[in-house]
Amino acid sequence: MEAKKTFFNLPEEKQKRVLETALEEFSEKGYQGASINLIVSRLGIAKGSIYQYFNNKKSLFLYIFDYVVELVRKRLKRVKEETKEAPTFERIRRSLLAGVDFIEHHPSIYRGYLKMMFEREVPFRQELLRKIRLFSSDYLTSLLMEGRDRGEIRKDVDLETMVFLLDAVMDRFLQAYAVSYLDSGLHLHQATRPEIEKRIGELVGVLQQGIGR
C-alpha cells in the first residue's frame, strides 16, 4: 500500500510531475535528507496535498523506488538481448557502455542509488539493496555461464568469484564516471566518449587476461 487512491485519480501528467520532482529530491539529498517541504514547495502545491497522495515520507520513497527499479530492469533486459550473439567480453564492454549511457540520461538516479547504499535510515534498505544486487548478479552470472558454454570463460574457477570481480569493477567504473574523485588514475569523471570507450577496452582486456606474468 504505497500510494493512496487519490494519487491515481490525478491526471497522469500531474502524477508524473510529482514523481519526478520527488525523485530528484531523494536522489540529491538521500532519504533522510530529502525535505517534504521542499518537494511540495517546488511542486507549487500545499503541504497537505502530498499527504493525500501518500501516507508518509516512507510510502512516497518506496513508490519512487519501485518506479526506478522497473526502469533499470527494462534497460538491463534490453541490453542483454541486443548483445545476445556477441562474444562474452564484447557483451561486457557493451554492458558497461550501457551503464554509462544510463547515467548520462538519468544522472540523479544513479547518484541516488549510491547515496542510499550506505545511508542508515533508508526504509528496508537491506531488502532494497539486495534486490538491486540480485539484478546485477543474475545478469552477470548468466552472461558468464553462456560464455563458459562457448568456451570463452575459464572453467577451473569458481563462478561466484568471477561474478564478484566483474560486479566490483563495473560498479566502480560507473561510480568513478558518476561522482569524480573515485577514479584512482584514470580520469573517468565526465570524460569524453572516446576516452571512456578506450578505458573500457583496456579494463576488459585486463579482466580477460589478468595482470600477472
Added chain:
Amino acid sequence: MEAKKTFFNLPEEKQKRVLETALEEFSEKGYQGASINLIVSRLGIAKGSIYQYFNNKKSLFLYIFDYVVELVRKRLKRVKEETKEAPTFERIRRSLLAGVDFIEHHPSIYRGYLKMMFEREVPFRQELLRKIRLFSSDYLTSLLMEGRDRGEIRKDVDLETMVFLLDAVMDRFLQAYAVSYLDSGLHLHQATRPEIEKRIGELVGVLQQGIGR
C-alpha cells in the same frame, strides 16, 4: 584551526573520550546525521562545553577526520614494510587481509568512510576523499611497479588501469565484508577467517590470470 586551546588544556583521557564518542556518532550517522546534542549527552557534559573545545560541528568533524587518517596511514605503511620481501600477489593478499583486520578492530571507522563517500554535506568531501584515494592509489601503484621490476606483473598494460582494477576489487571486498548485502554470491559479511582467506586466495588468483580462455 580545528580545535580551540581549551580542548588541549583538557586532561588527555578526557580529550580521548570526547574524540572517541564523537567519532562513534559521526561514523554511525554520517556528517549531516550526527547530532551534537547526542554527543554531549552521551559524554555527560553541557552543550556549551563542546563549543568551548571546537568552534562548530565542522571543526569537530575535521579534527576527527585527521585523527582517523593518521591511524590508517600508519597501518598501511606498516603492512607495506612487513611484506617487503614477499612476491607481489602475496603482498596483495596480505594487504586485503590487513584491511579485514582493520575493520575488525575499528568497525565504525570503515563504515563512516563509506557513509561520507556519497553524502553531500560533508565539508570538503572532495578534498578529503581525494586524500584517501591517493593513499590507496599510491600504495597500489608502488606495489605494482615493484612487481613489474621483478617480472611478476605484465608490462604491456597501462599501469593505471591495473591500479584501478585492484583498487576497485579490494575496496569492494572490504565493503562486502563490512556491510553485508554487497557481496553478490560470496558471503563475505562476517564470514569466518578461513572462509575469508579462501575467498581472498581465489580472488587474487583470478586477478592474476584473468577470467578469459
Added chain:
DNA sequence: TTTAATGATGACCAGGTGGTCATCATCCAT
C-alpha cells in the same frame, strides 16, 4: 583576601523537520 583567568553550564534562540486536520472549492448526481 582579593583579583583575574579559565572552564562548565543550560536556558534560550531561530529555523527546520514530518505530519495533522478543520475548512474550503469544485464538481456531479440526484
Added chain:
DNA sequence: ATGGATGATGACCACCTGGTCATCATTAAA
C-alpha cells in the same frame, strides 16, 4: 437547487537541529 463526495489548503503541532551567552564554580596569582 441541494447534498454528497473528493481534492486542495495552510495554519498548526511537537520535536529536533546547531549555536549563543550571561552566569556560575574553581583555581591560581597578587
